[in-house]
Amino acid sequence: MGTSGSGSGGRGRNTAVEGPAGPQIEGGQRMNGQPEDMTSHESGATDIDVVVVGAGFAGLYQLYRLREAGFRVVVLEAAGDVGGTWYWNRYPGARCDILTVDYSYSWDPELQQEWTWSERYATQPEILRYARFVADKHDLRRDIRFDTRVEGAVWNDDTERWTIRTDTGDEFLAQHYVMATGCLSMPKVPDIEGTDRFGGEVYFTSSWPHDGVDFTGKRVAVIGTGSSGIQSIPIIAEQADQLTVFQRTPNFSFPAHNGPIADERLEEFRRDPVAYRRAARESSIGVPVDRPELSALEVSDDERQAAYEQVWQTGELAKLSPFNDIQTNPDANDTLRRFVHGKIREIVDDPDVAELLCPTNHYALTKRPCLDTGYFQTYNLPHVRLVDLHAQPIDTITENGIDLGGSTPEHLDVDAIVFATGFDAMTGAIVGVDITGRNGLTLRDAWAGGPMTYLGLMTVGFPNLYMITGPGSPSVLSNMMVSIEQHVDLITDTLEHLRAGDLRTIEPTPLAQRKWVQHVNEFANLTLAPTADSWYMGANVPGKPRVFLPYIGGVGRYREICDEVVERDHLGFVLDGPGGHHENDGVIRPLKPDVALVLEVVAELGLPPIETLPVPDAREFISVSNAARPPGPDVGEIVDGTLPGADGAELTYRLYRPTTPGPHAVVAYFHGGGWVLGDHASDDPVCRDLCDRSGAVIVSVNYRHAPEDRFPAAVDDGLAAASWIAEHAEELGGIPGQLAVAGWSAGANVAAVTAQQARLAGGPAIVGQVLLNPVTDCDMSRPSYVDNAEGYMLTTATMKWFWDHYCDPEDRAHPKASPLRADDLSGLPPAMVITSEFDPLRDEGDAYAAALAAAGVPVRHLQCEGQTHTSLGAVDVVVTGADARAEMADALRSFFTVPAPA
Numbered sequence: 042m043g044t045s046g047s048g049s050g051g052r053g054r055n056t057a058v059e060g061p062a063g064p065q066i067e068g069g070q071r072m073n074g075q076p077e078d079m080t081s082h083e084s085g086a087t088d089i090d091v092v093v094v095g096a097g098f099a100g101l102y103q104l105y106r107l108r109e110a111g112f113r114v115v116v117l118e119a120a121g122d123v124g125g126t127w128y129w130n131r132y133p134g135a136r137c138d139i140l141t142v143d144y145s146y147s148w149d150p151e152l153q154q155e156w157t158w159s160e161r162y163a164t165q166p167e168i169l170r171y172a173r174f175v176a177d178k179h180d181l182r183r184d185i186r187f188d189t190r191v192e193g194a195v196w197n198d199d200t201e202r203w204t205i206r207t208d209t210g211d212e213f214l215a216q217h218y219v220m221a222t223g224c225l226s227m228p229k230v231p232d233i234e235g236t237d238r239f240g241g242e243v244y245f246t247s248s249w250p251h252d253g254v255d256f257t258g259k260r261v262a263v264i265g266t267g268s269s270g271i272q273s274i275p276i277i278a279e280q281a282d283q284l285t286v287f288q289r290t291p292n293f294s295f296p297a298h299n300g301p302i303a304d305e306r307l308e309e310f311r312r313d314p315v316a317y318r319r320a321a322r323e324s325s326i327g328v329p330v331d332r333p334e335l336s337a338l339e340v341s342d343d344e345r346q347a348a349y350e351q352v353w354q355t356g357e358l359a360k361l362s363p364f365n366d367i368q369t370n371p372d373a374n375d376t377l378r379r380f381v382h383g384k385i386r387e388i389v390d391d392p393d394v395a396e397l398l399c400p401t402n403h404y405a406l407t408k409r410p411c412l413d414t415g416y417f418q419t420y421n422l423p424h425v426r427l428v429d430l431h432a433q434p435i436d437t438i439t440e441n442g443i444d445l446g447g448s449t450p451e452h453l454d455v456d457a458i459v460f461a462t463g464f465d466a467m468t469g470a471i472v473g474v475d476i477t478g479r480n481g482l483t484l485r486d487a488w489a490g491g492p493m494t495y496l497g498l499m500t501v502g503f504p505n506l507y508m509i510t511g512p513g514s515p516s517v518l519s520n521m522m523v524s525i526e527q528h529v530d531l532i533t534d535t536l537e538h539l540r541a542g543d544l545r546t547i548e549p550t551p552l553a554q555r556k557w558v559q560h561v562n563e564f565a566n567l568t569l570a571p572t573a574d575s576w577y578m579g580a581n582v583p584g585k586p587r588v589f590l591p592y593i594g595g596v597g598r599y600r601e602i603c604d605e606v607v608e609r610d611h612l613g614f615v616l617d618g619p620g621g622h623h624e625n626d627g628v629i630r631p632l633k634p635d636v637a638l639v640l641e642v643v644a645e646l647g648l649p650p651i652e653t654l655p656v657p658d659a660r661e662f663i664s665v666s667n668a669a670r671p672p673g674p675d676v677g678e679i680v681d682g683t684l685p686g687a688d689g690a691e692l693t694y695r696l697y698r699p700t701t702p703g704p705h706a707v708v709a710y711f712h713g714g715g716w717v718l719g720d721h722a723s724d725d726p727v728c729r730d731l732c733d734r735s736g737a738v739i740v741s742v743n744y745r746h747a748p749e750d751r752f753p754a755a756v757d758d759g760l761a762a763a764s765w766i767a768e769h770a771e772e773l774g775g776i777p778g779q780l781a782v783a784g785w786s787a788g789a790n791v792a793a794v795t796a797q798q799a800r801l802a803g804g805p806a807i808v809g810q811v812l813l814n815p816v817t818d819c820d821m822s823r824p825s826y827v828d829n830a831e832g833y834m835l836t837t838a839t840m841k842w843f844w845d846h847y848c849d850p851e852d853r854a855h856p857k858a859s860p861l862r863a864d865d866l867s868g869l870p871p872a873m874v875i876t877s878e879f880d881p882l883r884d885e886g887d888a889y890a891a892a893l894a895a896a897g898v899p900v901r902h903l904q905c906e907g908q909t910h911t912s913l914g915a916v917d918v919v920v921t922g923a924d925a926r927a928e929m930a931d932a933l934r935s936f937f938t939v940p941a942p943a
């Protein structure tokens with residue numbers, strides 16, 4: 042999306058033609074700023090409240106806000122003028138790829154009226170003019186030091202200030218230090234042999250000569266086919282005598298259809314700019330477009346084709362996903378991938394070249410997609426050649442050209458080489474400055490395994506250091522303007538808060554940071570994004586840790602999170618100073634992201650609480666919602682049958698047989714539903730999953746339910762069913778003596794009681810028990826009943842309703858109802874007990890695991906963070922639950938390796 046930030050954080054090699062120092066002021070007046078209210082320290086250093094590094098869009102707005110708030114602030118900028126990315130990236134064809142109506146500041150209502158963009162996607166010169174216009178309008182340059190590169194920054198714990206050192210020999214002592222250095226501002230160091238040897242012209246798209254380059258009559262090589270390459274190649278081709286493009290990875294690119302801004306979008310904005318901007322802030326990527334609701338797999342081929350055709354004709358990054366599962370489902374993604382391949386084959390005349398241009402090694406949109414103007418058409422020009430670096434890798438660059446190896450070695454003479462090879466994204470410009478925090482820890486060392494931040498904004502050990510659109514925030518996955526403004530506002534508000542409270546420092550807590558990094562990763566892992574070798578993953582820079590860098594949860598969600606952090610008294614931060622010491626340790630998003638998404642969807646449906654429904658309606662409601670679940674994995678065979686329960690009851694069961702040849706060990710499984718709801722098929726996905734993963738036959742039993750058959754019917758049926766299954770193991774395709782019990786929720790209560798009753802009765806032999814979020818006790822006063830009373834699917838009220846239907850109060854303390862209350866738990870089969878953090882039943886499950894262990898029973902106790910009572914069973918919906926289910930299956934397999942007790 043739109044990029045921003047300056048190169049002050051330290052740039053890589055400059056072009057052979059021009060360095061970053063040459064100011065080229067086209068408009069506006071340049072001054073080298075020295076705020077009037079700066080004071081000089083005795084050491085000669087300048088004393089100031091805030092140093093901001095970078096005068097791109099982030100730095101400019103940050104300067105404006107801090108100045109308005111009365112802070113003494115200086116901006117240090119390596120370039121000769123404002124503009125950041127747009128100052129440096131002047132290559133031919135450079136434009137933004139977010140509609141410029143969206144890629145513009147919203148904080149100055151006047152500016153929105155004063156400035157009119159000329160095109161849908163403004164060119165680099167126009168965007169740079171805009172940055173200069175803003176700098177002039179607000180007289181920002183007087184506080185900016187141009188041609189000043191920050192080289193190092195050291196935190197002093199005694200003075201609680203940063204010392205910031207520049208290449209001009211100046212030093213600044215600042216209480217706060219803001220990195221507004223941009224996410225794509227540190228060019229990747231060229232990693233192609235012989236680059237330094239080349240005697241011709243060398244250009245980098247990331248720092249293009251200010252006077253432009255004329256390629257007329259020249260033989261030009263362009264290396265790299267990311268956004269910069271794809272934007273510049275068609276224009277270089279117009280001039281060059283010969284153009285050779287060296288492609289390592291073909292990219293997804295869509296026509297930009299640039300031109301005048303579409304009337305309806307502009308009108309929408311002009312009609313109500315405030316509402317328009319609000320919608321952008323609450324959106325997913327910072328552009329006000331509706332979220333798609335349909336899956337790509339639930340529409341007809343024609344409808345899908347029409348939707349993608351619309352995408353192709355629209356040319357907007359924010360609208361590339363017309364379906365809700367393009368980013369998550371490989372099959373859905375493949376439909377878009379094939380559509381784009383079709384387009385490339387239509388456009389490119391030479392079928393071999395077309396195939397080379399079709400991206401096949403990554404899913405669509407998992408690398409940053411591009412918008413182009415005539416990119417694929419360029420390969421139809423007779424003087425343009427595409428070299429596939431997989432077939433013909435570059436051996437070396439020579440004095441006069443490029444040597445290709447591979448199966449068909451060849452030498453190409455060229456006059457100029459253009460490197461469009463990208464950036465050390467998101468972290469490069471930050472760790473490019475030598476930053477030392479508390480106790481001599483350098484940021485480079487602290488981030489050696491990947492960036493560690495809280496909210497992508499601050500990092501432990503580096504107090505009062507702020508990163509605008511840092512790693513772990515939506516940044517590059519969003520319209521940068523929206524994300525920049527949010528961070529600037531947040532930083533400014535934070536500094537005002539500190540000042541008002543006479544506080545000097547702010548720093549995240551280790552727990553908050555660790556959990557935020559985990560949240561960022563877990564969110565990314567819900568999507569296909571981490572599968573690609575992208576710069577989002579750091580994969581383009583040799584040796585860089587492979588970590589998904591931005592936050593993929595969306596700008597609206599992220600903003601809510603940040604707002605909540607502030608509202609909850611700066612949760613996850615330590616604030617300190619003469620005004621007091623406030624440590625508010627905690628985790629802002631303890632739920633797993635997919636669990637949270639499910640809860641959001643359910644909350645939006647506004648479903649009635651189960652306990653408000655008559656039992657038949659509640660059962661109907663559950664069976665309708667169950668029908669909408671993903672089915673779970675295929676198994677070898679499913680057989681329905683009946684078996685005798687207690688009291689002459691006939692019980693239905695469903696048997697799941699693995700695909701592997703039998704006989705198999707057998708699990709008597711008892712479904713969840715509070716002894717009131719569900720049947721032998723209601724835990725279908727979980728049973729399939731367990732069968733598939735454990736390789737055991739699963740027999741799911743439809744024990745009798747309350748209120749028709751109250752306590753102890755369910756548990757008596759449990760024992761009867763287990764006995765029958767043990768006796769008929771061979772008939773069922775099982776191995777005699779290899780029987781375990783398992784269950785979920787009330788079904789886990791039935792399983793636990795069955796294991797106890799079998800021990801008391803001397804049979805059947807049970808080799809193990811797997812209890813998923815079990816009911817083990819009737820005491821509903823434990824903290825988990827209070828902490829998780831509502832909001833996490835199973836509520837305390839529903840649990841009470843279940844108990845009331847199932848069991849008279851005077852019977853509830855009986856071990857057949859509350860197995861935790863059994864006098865003696867010794868000699869029970871080995872157990873695996875799984876409990877979930879956000880489950881009213883959590884504490885009684887934990888207590889049962891502890892009691893079993895205390896009685897000498899071998900217990901595996903898995904306490905699942907961020908999960909709810911129902912989430913672990915949501916097969917193929919809550920993917921973060923898969924590990925726990927794998928462990929359940931693993932436990933079953935381990936039970937079956939031991940002989941059954943005699």
Ligand code: N01
Pocket residue numbers: 042043044136137138139225232233246264265266267268269270272287288289290409430461462463464517576581
């Ligand atoms: O950089 P890139 P970019 N040998 O990393 C190839 C933003 N942006 O400057 O994919 C051969 O995307 C590399 O190959 P591979 C935007 O966010 C925005 O183009 O790593 N090839 C790739 O093809 C964008 O995503 C606009 O296999 C080598 C290319 O070089 C981001 O900036 C415009 C190589 C680098 O592509 C970066 O874009 C421009 C090697 N040794 C940029 N090393 C807007 O429109 C790398 N490559 C706002």
